[in-house]
Amino acid sequence: MTSSILELRSVKKKFGALTATDNVSLNIQKGEIHALIGPNGAGKTTLISQIFGNLTPDFGEILLDGKNITNTSVSNRALLGIGRSFQISNVLMDFSVLENAIVAKISHSRKTFRFFKPAFNDPDLIDGGLAILKRVGIEHMADRNVSDLAHGERRLLELALALAMQPVLVLLDEPMAGAGPEDTVFMTKVIAGLKGDTTILLIEHDMDVVFQLAERISVLVEGAVIASGSPNEISNNTLVREAYLGSDE
Amino acid sequence: MILDLLKKFTTLWVILFLLALFPIFTAAFDLPFWNDVVMRIMLLGMAAMGLNIVFGFGGMVSFGHAAFMGIGAYCAGISQYYGMDNGWYQLLISVITCGILGLVIGFLALRTSGIYFIMITLAFAQMLYFFFVSLEQFGGDDGLIMDRSDFIFIDLYEPLRLYYLIFLTLVFVSIVLMLLIRSRFGVILQAIKSNENRVEAMGLNPLKFKITGYVISAVICGVSGCLFASWQEFVSPDIMHWTRSGDLMIIIILGGLTYVAGPLVGAIVFLLLEELLPDLLHVVFPSIAENWMIIFGPLLIAVVLFGKGGLMGVVGNRFTRPAARKDQ
Numbered sequence: 001m002t003s004s005i006l007e008l009r010s011v012k013k014k015f016g017a018l019t020a021t022d023n024v025s026l027n028i029q030k031g032e033i034h035a036l037i038g039p040n041g042a043g044k045t046t047l048i049s050q051i052f053g054n055l056t057p058d059f060g061e062i063l064l065d066g067k068n069i070t071n072t073s074v075s076n077r078a079l080l081g082i083g084r085s086f087q088i089s090n091v092l093m094d095f096s097v098l099e100n101a102i103v104a105k106i107s108h109s110r111k112t113f114r115f116f117k118p119a120f121n122d123p124d125l126i127d128g129g130l131a132i133l134k135r136v137g138i139e140h141m142a143d144r145n146v147s148d149l150a151h152g153e154r155r156l157l158e159l160a161l162a163l164a165m166q167p168v169l170v171l172l173d174e175p176m177a178g179a180g181p182e183d184t185v186f187m188t189k190v191i192a193g194l195k196g197d198t199t200i201l202l203i204e205h206d207m208d209v210v211f212q213l214a215e216r217i218s219v220l221v222e223g224a225v226i227a228s229g230s231p232n233e234i235s236n237n238t239l240v241r242e243a244y245l246g247s248d249e
Numbered sequence: 250m251i252l253d254l255l256k257k258f259t260t261l262w263v264i265l266f267l268l269a270l271f272p273i274f275t276a277a278f279d280l281p282f283w284n285d286v287v288m289r290i291m292l293l294g295m296a297a298m299g300l301n302i303v304f305g306f307g308g309m310v311s312f313g314h315a316a317f318m319g320i321g322a323y324c325a326g327i328s329q330y331y332g333m334d335n336g337w338y339q340l341l342i343s344v345i346t347c348g349i350l351g352l353v354i355g356f357l358a359l360r361t362s363g364i365y366f367i368m369i370t371l372a373f374a375q376m377l378y379f380f381f382v383s384l385e386q387f388g389g390d391d392g393l394i395m396d397r398s399d400f401i402f403i404d405l406y407e408p409l410r411l412y413y414l415i416f417l418t419l420v421f422v423s424i425v426l427m428l429l430i431r432s433r434f435g436v437i438l439q440a441i442k443s444n445e446n447r448v449e450a451m452g453l454n455p456l457k458f459k460i461t462g463y464v465i466s467a468v469i470c471g472v473s474g475c476l477f478a479s480w481q482e483f484v485s486p487d488i489m490h491w492t493r494s495g496d497l498m499i500i501i502i503l504g505g506l507t508y509v510a511g512p513l514v515g516a517i518v519f520l521l522l523e524e525l526l527p528d529l530l531h532v533v534f535p536s537i538a539e540n541w542m543i544i545f546g547p548l549l550i551a552v553v554l555f556g557k558g559g560l561m562g563v564v565g566n567r568f569t570r571p572a573a574r575k576d577q
Contacts (some may be wrong), residue, residue: 036577037402052450078452090450092443092569106433111462118253120572146407146569165452 005030005169005199006051011060013046013223015202020046021057023221028169033191033200035214037207039243043223044203045087048171051201052084053077065168078107083167085158087174087203091146097157098142101129104164136160136190159190163198170194172202176209188212211235219243254427261427261510262563264517267422272409284412285480286555291419292477297500297512298426304498305506306430307462308442309359312367312494313374317347317467319489321474323381324394325482336398336405336479343475344468351467355460369554374494381486392485395478405479415476419513426509429465431572437572438462476551503552505559507571514560522548 006028013021020043029169032147036044049055051062062070069077075210078084083239092100099120105128106112106119119125133139136156155175162170175191188209194200210217211231218228221243225242227234234240255262268291275283296318303309321343328339358369387393397405405411427436440446441455448455478484496519497512504515526545531538556563 054446073454074449075452076455078450083465084450086446086450090444090447092440092447094443095440095572096570099436099572103448104451106437107453112433112453112458114433115435116428116432118428119433119436120431147570161447161451174395 002145003030004028005065006201007061007066008051009061009063011047011050011057011062013043013050013055013057017027019186019223021050024060024225025220026225026228029216030168031196031199032215033195033202033204033213035204035217035218036220037204037210037212038220039159045173046218046223047220048084048201048203052082056181066148077243078165081165081168082167082171083162083169084171084172085155085162085175087177089151089154089158091154091157091161093146095146096142096147097133097138097144097149098126098129098245100143100146100157100161101132101164104124104132104161105129106164132160132164133157135163137186138153152179152187155179155183155187156190159187163194168198169201172200172204174203174205176204176206181243184209254424254477255565257431258423260508261423261513264510264513265416265423268416268419272295272412278293284409286524288412288415288480289331290414290516292473292480293497293500293520294513294516295415295419295422295469296473297497297504297516298496298509299473300445301501301506301509301512302426302438302462302466302469303459305460305508305511306435306442307438309362309463310367310457310498311358311466312491312498313354313370313372314466314470314497315471315489315491315493316374316377317351318474318477318488318493319377319381320347320350321471322478322481322484322488323387323474324471325391325398325475325478326395327387329395329398330387332400332431332448334396336400336403339398340472340475343471345469347467347474348464351396351464351568352460355463355467359456359459359463371494372401374489374491378486378489378491381489388485390486392483392487396484397479397482398475411480415480418476422472422532423509423513424468426491434458434461436572491536497573499549501559503549505561508561511559511561518560519549 003029008024008026011021011024024047038044046055050057057070061068064080069080092103102120102125103206105125130139130142133142138156138160138161141153159175176187179187187233191213202213214231216229217231217234219226219234226238226243227237269288271285275281293300300311300314303311324343324346325339328342354373358366358373359371382390397411400414403414437453437458441458445455474488477488500515500519501512503519504513505511522545527538527541530541537543552560
């Protein structure tokens with residue numbers, strides 16, 4: 001318990017009559033890859049959005065490294081060390097790949113209110129941007145326009161941006177969604193390579209990927225966590241089989 | 250760095266160069282009236298460049314920036330009314346007043362976005378418009394007749410002094426914009442326009458940057474308004490009528506809203522058409538000359554529809570992303 005990086009305490013969120021998050025308590029241990037699985041509409045993205053601050057829970061507390069962040073803004077959570085990739089690609093479309101990374105690097109440097117020196121040919125920022133791209137192995141695409149990238153390449157850029165702030169916790173919302181088989185293999189390798197550097201909370205539908213990567217899995221059904229444990233425990237859990245694996249696959 | 254700016258903003262420098270030489274042309278052909286037209290072009294172009302910081306680069310459709318021009322003009326007019334003729338002080342007062350007002354309006358209006366933002370900025374502008382209409386002491390609806398301000402070393406009643414004062418201010422504003430747009434702040438502002446969620450997820454608070462951009466653009470419009478008062482030798486609420494806010498937006502879209510030079514190109518074309526089209530029609534179709542807007546309107550719509558990057562985009566490189574353009 002002492003080494004948990006993220007702790008949710010009976011988090012609840014309702015949209016009208018729909019309970020999207022039902023009394024969720026969850027512990028993410030420092031350094032682990034934790035997968036959050038569940039059928040469509042189980043409330044996975046809603047939960048991630050509350051952890052990232054796009055949504056505020058109706059009840060409950062969210063603690064990052066022991067610090068209550070329930071009411072902290074998205075940008076401040078990002079500064080505190082949470083990175084996120086979105087379910088639908090969310091990058092700067094009018095910019096090049098490197099320019100995307102440079103904007104992230106500017107934020108990371110905290111020197112944002114500078115009005116005169118050009119940013120895109122600042123050698124420090126270019127080096128920093130390239131380092132961000134290198135982390136997911138896309139530095140060779142640096143000069144390409146984001147609008148010309150293939151879907152899988154854009155997902156990788158998004159992962160790079162989520163990692164750019166050197167977060168202590170990364171939320172990955174279906175990083176493989178819509179990616180081809182080759183991209184999935186590459187992306188899995190990249191995520192596996194992050195193990196130990198940072199903590200990852202991963203939402204993923206591809207069970208092969210989940211069981212390859214995750215050290216612990218939590219299963220969300222209708223907004224509530226019905227089971228949490230090692231991949232072995234989860235695949236042998238009758239409740240999970242009934243609610244999710246059995247009926248859905 | 251100077252060389253870099255020369256290379257990156259060729260169109261803008263060429264236009265500024267031509268504007269610098271224009272009085273020689275009018276002197277040679279004895280057309281002093283055209284100096285007046287070009288001063289108006291420079292003033293509205295300057296205001297449009299200011300508005301374009303939020304409109305084109307920040308993606309915030311502000312429908313009330315004429316109000317800041319009006320405030321700038323009234324700062325000059327009211328100062329003079331109370332006997333303070335010094336133009337430099339008037340400029341300073343305009344800058345401070347528009348800065349504070351921009352901060353307040355920006356702080357309130359930027360909590361909304363999209364159509365609500367358009368409406369709330371229009372509402373603030375209308376509020377200020379009717380405030381000045383009701384200020385009987387300063388002429389109310391009829392306005393306030395004033396002299397050209399006293400810029401100490403520059404006697405604006407000497408020929409061409411006002412022209413070059415406006416011109417040099419335009420050069421200054423242009424250089425500020427060229428630097429701003431490529432700076433860290435400018436890059437973040439354009440990133441916010443591209444994808445606010447991602448910028449927020451990168452740990453940047455978009456509101457801070459948007460408000461700052463809004464204040465800078467308000468100040469530039471205020472400077473333009475302050476000089477506008479001297480050019481017109483008259484201040485009235487008309488300068489901040491909502492149709493002028495609309496004109497500024499049309500000027501930007503016409504010229505190209507992702508280009509620093511766009512608003513200036515737009516102002517030149519827009520105001521020249523306004524000036525020349527009636528005369529031209531008088532020769533070609535005398536019967537509709539009075540209704541020249543029948544031609545003017547569709548012409549503007551055509552440019553907006555077919556030249557998506559405005560006139561700057563038609564001339565070249567509209568498919569390249571902004572930062573990679575040869576001519577930003």
